[in-house]
Amino acid sequence: MSWTEERIATLTKMWEGGSTASQIADELGGVSRNAVIGKAHRLGLKSRPSPVKAGEKKAAAKKKVAAPAKKPAAAKPKAKPAAPKADTKPVAAKPAGSAAAKPVPQNSQPIPNKPDALPKIHSVGPGGFVRQGPGDQQAPIPPAPPRRLVPAKPSPDIADKTSLLDLNDRVCRWPMGHPGEPDFHFCGEKVNPGFPYCVQHCGRAYQAQLPRGARRPPPPLPFGGPRVR
DNA sequence: CCCTGATTCGC
DNA sequence: GCGAATCAGG
Numbered sequence: 001m002s003w004t005e006e007r008i009a010t011l012t013k014m015w016e017g018g019s020t021a022s023q024i025a026d027e028l029g030g031v032s033r034n035a036v037i038g039k040a041h042r043l044g045l046k047s048r049p050s051p052v053k054a055g056e057k058k059a060a061a062k063k064k065v066a067a068p069a070k071k072p073a074a075a076k077p078k079a080k081p082a083a084p085k086a087d088t089k090p091v092a093a094k095p096a097g098s099a100a101a102k103p104v105p106q107n108s109q110p111i112p113n114k115p116d117a118l119p120k121i122h123s124v125g126p127g128g129f130v131r132q133g134p135g136d137q138q139a140p141i142p143p144a145p146p147r148r149l150v151p152a153k154p155s156p157d158i159a160d161k162t163s164l165l166d167l168n169d170r171v172c173r174w175p176m177g178h179p180g181e182p183d184f185h186f187c188g189e190k191v192n193p194g195f196p197y198c199v200q201h202c203g204r205a206y207q208a209q210l211p212r213g214a215r216r217p218p219p220p221l222p223f224g225g226p227r228v229r
Numbered sequence: 230c231c232c233t234g235a236t237t238c239g240c
Numbered sequence: 241g242c243g244a245a246t247c248a249g250g
Binding site: 231232233234235236237238239240 | 241242243244245246247248249250
């Protein structure tokens with residue numbers, strides 16, 4: 001599988017929408033969870049509630065498939081348990097799941113006022129995502145949001161449709177239209193229990209193997225099949 | 230054990 | 241660039 005524009009768009013949206021890498025991989029199909037994560041990082045989007053936080057150890061040397069030949073005397077400065085970096089402070093960015101957890105109200109954002117904030121102009125792509133300019137490196141996001149960001153609905157056009165953000169284990173995930181397009185949404189019907197799709201779409205997703213010679217005409221593909229323009 | 234994302238590194 | 245292997249935390 002290759003990373004087409006549409007697949008990348010879906011990945012980006014789902015990633016930013018809070019879906020897990022597994023869910024994204026599952027939705028895209030043909031790729032592993034690792035592939036999704038790897039791609040996400042390469043795309044520049046990252047940083048999500050990761051179980052592994054600062055202070056990791058890079059001690060373990062990775063050895064993949066049987067190493068064919070080692071480089072002679074190619075010492076790699078790898079393991080470096082020492083040199084504890086003291087630069088990053090543990091910015092407690094708890095999801096604030098239990099709001100009343102701490103009676104001590106940790107100071108909220110000092111609201112980094114930016115008097116010189118340039119009125120950046122973003123172009124908005126189909127589906128409502130904000131395009132990044134060429135050298136527009138996503139800004140470091142200095143103020144770590146104390147709570148999980150919930151992206152607003154991309155567009156009112158699909159307010160009554162089942163958007164990516166509306167997906168859960170109980171609604172049909174059959175895609176309607178093409179990712180990245182303004183009206184892209186999901187079926188949203190109640191799922192056939194045990195399946196990711198409703199009864200109707202299960203019938204499309206899972207088709208019985210017919211005996212030879214009794215082939216069906218066209219197996220309908222997800223995403224509406226090949227694009228017709 | 231399961232899950233998660235991060236990272237490395239051979240391809 | 242890609243992604244399996246591996247890691248590490250929950």
